[in-house]
Amino acid sequence: MAAAGTLTWPAPLEALPILLGLAAYGWLYARGVGRLRGTPRAVPGWRIACFAGGMALLVVALVSPLAALADELFWAHMAEHLLIGDLGALLLVLGLTGPLLAPVLRLPGMGALRVLAHPVVAYLLWAGNLYAWHVPALHEAAVRDETVHALQHLLFLGLGMNMWMALLGPLPKPAWFGNAAMLGYIVLVRLTAGVLGNVFVFGGGAIYDVYAPGEAAWDISPAADQVAAGGIMMVEGSFVTLGLFCWLFLRAARQSEERQELLELARANGVELSERRAGRAVAAGRGAELRERISAAGGRTASRAG
Secondary structure, three states, X not given: OOOOOOOOOOOHHXXXXXXXXXXXXXXXXXXXXXXXXXXXXXXXXXXXXHHHHHHHHHHHHHOOHHXXXXXOOXXXXXXXXXXXXXXXXXXHHHOOOHHHHHHHHOOOOOOHHHHHOOHHHHHHHHHHHHHHOOOHHXXXXXXXXXXXXXXXXXXXXXHHHHHHHHHHOOOOOOOOOOHHHHHHHHHHHHHHHHHHHHHHHHOOOOOOOOOHHHHHHOOXXXXXXXXXXXXXXXXXXXXXXXXXXXXXXXXXXXXXXXXXXXXXHHHHOOOOXXXXXXXXXXXXXXHHHHHHHHHHHHHHHHHHHO
């Protein structure tokens, strides 16, 4: 390990297992994309770009000078974890589709993913993990021990992806988890992280002693280091929240337009369709399927009339 106060790249032997793990995950994703290419279920280019962006953020967090700096300064450790468990996890989830996950879900025991990705379960697991790793004893153990640190990273990434999967992933969602519930989910997730950020910014004295040598080497006070970490957490959360609000607004507008189109198509074809049924189909992503059924039913009606 290099002396504190200098920016260094992780040692090749330390970085190799991480790079191999990321390469294996990327290979599996590329294999799935290739399997679906040229079919109606092909993965859209923007989703592939999101996945690539998520992988790039993991590389920056885990095998760049930021990874070494995270052992010395709390603000760098916070930035590392936000790249892994929030932004990186978000982009990786956006890269997934139902057909990509289908072979995984068919494996023995993997049906539990549907339970874990339930919004209530996903939130509780994510929030519990977030707060547990900021308890001084656990947090400082992760800084001092590489094995504990690796476990921390795996849990931040896995439970972060699971938390975003409940909101943005392709798995089926509960009937009650509509736009209003999604708005509440976003607010709850951001408030949960925001409370922790406020503790670091306004909580007073430094919570963690493990960064003292690095703070001295980099000539930053423990209080300033902690305030910077909390500030990074709050600013990143604000930008993510703003983006999610925009996404939810556009989603609601698109669903409203699609629901109205289905109702008008049903009237034009003499098919009975309630607003509630049309809304459920659109919310479940089955608007196109319902449109085909309405058109087919209208065609049969026209044939009998002829």
